[in-house]
Amino acid sequence: MNTSHPVSCSINSVSFGFLDVSDIKTLSVKRIENPQTFDTLLHPVPGGLYDLALGAWADYSCTTCNLNATGCPGHVGHIDLPVPLYHPIFMDQVLRLLRAKCAYCHHLKMSRKEVNRYLCKLRLLQHGLIVAAEELDNIDVALGKKDGEAAISESEEYSPEETVIRRRNQFVKKSVKAAKINPWEWKREKNEAVADVRRTLVKNFFKDITAGRTCNNCSGISPTYRKDRYVKIFEKELSFKDKAKMSMGDFRAKNAVEVLGSYKKEFVDGVSEEGNLDLHVSSDDGENNEKTHHQIGEQERNKSADQATGLPKAKAEKAAQRYVNAMEVRAQLTLLFEKDQEIFNLIYDSRSTVKKPVNVSPDMFFIQTLLVPPNKYRPEAKTGDGSISEAQQNSLYQTILKNSEQISLIFHDIMNPDLESTYRKRDFYDLQEAWCSLQDSVNSLIDRDRNPIQGAAGKKTEDGIKQKLEKKEGLFRKNMMGKRVNYAARSVISPDPNIETNEIGVPLVFAKKLTYPEPVTSHNFKDLQQAVINGPDKWPGAVAIENFNGQVVNLRTKSQDERLALANQLLASSSNSIGARNKKVHRHLTNGDVVLMNRQPTLHKP
Numbered sequence: 001m002n003t004s005h006p007v008s009c010s011i012n013s014v015s016f017g018f019l020d021v022s023d024i025k026t027l028s029v030k031r032i033e034n035p036q037t038f039d040t041l042l043h044p045v046p047g048g049l050y051d052l053a054l055g056a057w058a059d060y061s062c063t064t065c066n067l068n069a070t071g072c073p074g075h076v077g078h079i080d081l082p083v084p085l086y087h088p089i090f091m092d093q094v095l096r097l098l099r100a101k102c103a104y105c106h107h108l109k110m111s112r113k114e115v116n117r118y119l120c121k122l123r124l125l126q127h128g129l130i131v132a133a134e135e136l137d138n139i140d141v142a143l144g145k146k147d148g149e150a151a152i153s154e155s156e157e158y159s160p161e162e163t164v165i166r167r168r169n170q171f172v173k174k175s176v177k178a179a180k181i182n183p184w185e186w187k188r189e190k191n192e193a194v195a196d197v198r199r200t201l202v203k204n205f206f207k208d209i210t211a212g213r214t215c216n217n218c219s220g221i222s223p224t225y226r227k228d229r230y231v232k233i234f235e236k237e238l239s240f241k242d243k244a245k246m247s248m249g250d251f252r253a254k255n256a257v258e259v260l261g262s263y264k265k266e267f268v269d270g271v272s273e274e275g276n277l278d279l280h281v282s283s284d285d286g287e288n289n290e291k292t293h294h295q296i297g298e299q300e301r302n303k304s305a306d307q308a309t310g311l312p313k314a315k316a317e318k319a320a321q322r323y324v325n326a327m328e329v330r331a332q333l334t335l336l337f338e339k340d341q342e343i344f345n346l347i348y349d350s351r352s353t354v355k356k357p358v359n360v361s362p363d364m365f366f367i368q369t370l371l372v373p374p375n376k377y378r379p380e381a382k383t384g385d386g387s388i389s390e391a392q393q394n395s396l397y398q399t400i401l402k403n404s405e406q407i408s409l410i411f412h413d414i415m416n417p418d419l420e421s422t423y424r425k426r427d428f429y430d431l432q433e434a435w436c437s438l439q440d441s442v443n444s445l446i447d448r449d450r451n452p453i454q455g456a457a458g459k460k461t462e463d464g465i466k467q468k469l470e471k472k473e474g475l476f477r478k479n480m481m482g483k484r485v486n487y488a489a490r491s492v493i494s495p496d497p498n499i500e501t502n503e504i505g506v507p508l509v510f511a512k513k514l515t516y517p518e519p520v521t522s523h524n525f526k527d528l529q530q531a532v533i534n535g536p537d538k539w540p541g542a543v544a545i546e547n548f549n550g551q552v553v554n555l556r557t558k559s560q561d562e563r564l565a566l567a568n569q570l571l572a573s574s575s576n577s578i579g580a581r582n583k584k585v586h587r588h589l590t591n592g593d594v595v596l597m598n599r600q601p602t603l604h605k606p
Contacts, residue, residue: 018364024371028078029053029064032372035401042388049394051077055375074374079400081368081442082407083435084326088230088443088450089466090365093206095227097333097362100209103253104220106335108343110209111216115343116165118205120172122346125198128191132175133201139167202347220251225324230450231439233329237320256331325435326366333362367442372397392462396445403438410434504597508539511589515543519582520570528585532567533560540590545570548581 019027030053037048044050044057054077056062056069064075086094102109117136124133214221221242227233238246246252337344341359348360378391410426417425443450448464463471499505506514520528534541536556545553545566555563570583589595 019371020363021369024078024369027076028371029075030077032077032079032397033401035398035405037390037394037398038388049372049378049390049397050375050380052375053077054372057375057380069376072376074376076374077372079370079372079397079404081370081400081438082404082411083438084330084366084368085439085442086230086233086326086329087365087367088446091227091230094329094333094362094365095225095233096206096210097336098225098233098329100206101222101332101336102215102218102220103222104251105215105218105339106256106259106332107215107217107339108209108336109212109215109217109222111161113161113164114208114216115340116168118201119343119346120168121201122198122343123172124175125194125201126346127176127179127181128194129175129179129181130194130197132171132179133197136168136171139164139171205347218251219249221246222253226321229452230443231436233324234321235324237322256328256335259335260331323432325432326439330362330366333365337362370397370400370442370445396441396462396464399441400438400445403434403441407431407434407438504595506589506595512536512539512541514589515586516589516593517546517584517586519584521582522571525571528587529567529570531587532563532570532585535560535563540588542585542587544586546584546586548583552586 030047030051032047032049032051034045034047036045037050039045044052044060050057052060052063053075054062055064055074056067056072058069061068062072062075065072100108100110108115120136121133124130124136213224221238223238224236225233226236237243337360344360348364373393378393380391381389410431413419413426414428414431440450440452444452444461444464446464447466448461449466450464451461453461496505518524518528528542531540531542532545532555535558536543542555544555547553553566555566558566570585572583
């Protein structure tokens with residue numbers, strides 16, 4: 001950037017989002033796939049964690065920008081995971097959405113009427129209409145009291161539920177049109193009152209969608225789910241009574257991966273293309289991948305049925321459960337988001353400033369590609385004997401690379417059962433174990449508390465990304481900004497074009513509370529007179545008047561007329577044996593006052 005030419009634009013707003021696979025690969029300069037970092041001569045291995053494309057290393061220049069270690073800013077790489085994994089931060093939300101989804105119609109189990117109520121309220125809050133959002137609940141009551149020919153004709157044309165939905169939508173359009181609010185301008189600003197109402201509304205929405213097991217749309221009874229740590233999700237089977245009821249109603253829950261595969265080609269290309277298992281094999285194996293994971297689900301169902309056979313009825317109901325892998329969970333959530341796209345767009349992307357916003361997808365809850373930081377942010381440690389010790393952070397990435405390679409080998413054995421092998425053939429259960437190990441390693445990278453090794457054995461475990469961010473927060477908030485203050489009275493050294501280099505800016509709230517007793521003379525009479533008239537709440541003002549005998553008159557309890565009378569008597573001095581004394585006005589700090597302030601201490605911390 002040329003600093004001699006001023007920039008004629010400014011930042012209006014900042015938003016946070018999730019990097020999808022395409023964004024990560026656009027930022028990345030190299031795919032990391034080799035778990036080995038150095039060769040026998042201690043040179044960086046191509047495709048390893050210290051690949052020179054990620055930045056200069058030691059005496060080697062960066063192959064991306066051709067700069068040395070001093071000038072290279074560093075470049076990120078990426079690791080392609082062979083299978084989708086849960087994001088440990090959003091695992092609880094994934095489980096909540098699974099419990100809210102109907103296994104038969106793939107909609108939310110909440111009724112369409114109730115979903116529309118939340119939908120209309122979120123639309124109104126998107127425009128800042130809090131009062132209209134509260135009045136929306138009165139439409140049901142008003143509908144019951146409505147009479148006349150219009151009500152009869154409307155009830156004949158629409159069902160009661162459709163009538164309520166139709167009237168709510170009309171109310172939202174009318175309210176937004178009457179408010180005459182530009183949605184683009186509203187999205188740039190944040191209103192705390194609207195944010196609090198919206199936060200409460202979203203909290204109630206996620207609470208209500210999991211209430212009950214029966215779908216209010218198709219009357220199907222869906223199984224519930226549970227999670228094992230932040231690695232596995234299990235589907236609990238229905239009771240014998242519920243199974244019989246579903247069989248009589250001809251309800252059959254299909255595998256979500258199969259349902260996505262049977263959709264029309266446009267939907268498959270747009271939504272579920274990334275749902276296929278990416279094991280870096282040829283494109284001809286895409287259908288086989290889908291069939292393979294469908295077989296995993298079928299085997300798990302058969303396994304659960306075999307375990308339940310021969311047990312008492314109560315114990316069989318408790319023991320029967322099926323392991324659901326991350327691919328099937330993502331397929332189920334993809335169907336849910338496709339069916340109820342509108343409500344999820346308002347919940348997860350309410351402040352989008354794009355004119356043509358893209359529909360949100362459940363891919364944000366899963367990890368398919370990992371970013372690898374540049375080499376300069378993972379410095380190696382050199383020992384005295386000339387050997388090199390890798391950064392501790394590299395051990396987490398190496399574990400991920402080894403587990404990914406293991407999954408690819410197992411999948412190759414499954415897809416080629418006729419190949420001769422000197423070791424035991426791996427099956428679907430081995431694939432599941434390797435899948436869970438990879439999930440554990442990714443969880444440890446993001447959050448150390450999710451590491452399966454805890455207690456005394458886990459003290460030497462490397463900190464995750466979450467712990468490193470928490471350390472930065474403590475460094476700035478508790479060390480650099482002080483521990484025992486409310487951060488309001490700290491001086492900050494920063495340039496200001498409105499003050500001189502020998503001046504310091506003081507907040508107005510401090511200038512009103514810090515006072516200086518200035519004696520009244522003929523030179524400053526006009527200024528102090530106006531300060532007394534302004535009083536303690538208007539700057540520049542005064543809070544008190546000190547008489548010649550030391551008596552202090554508090555101006556906070558005086559009216560405007562009383563302050564005016566006192567201001568006119570400021571020059572009335574008295575003479576006694578000691579001599580003449582002038583009154584003093586305890587005025588606010590004003591421009592030009594000399595102040596003495598302690599400087600914030602400099603903390604030399606990394």
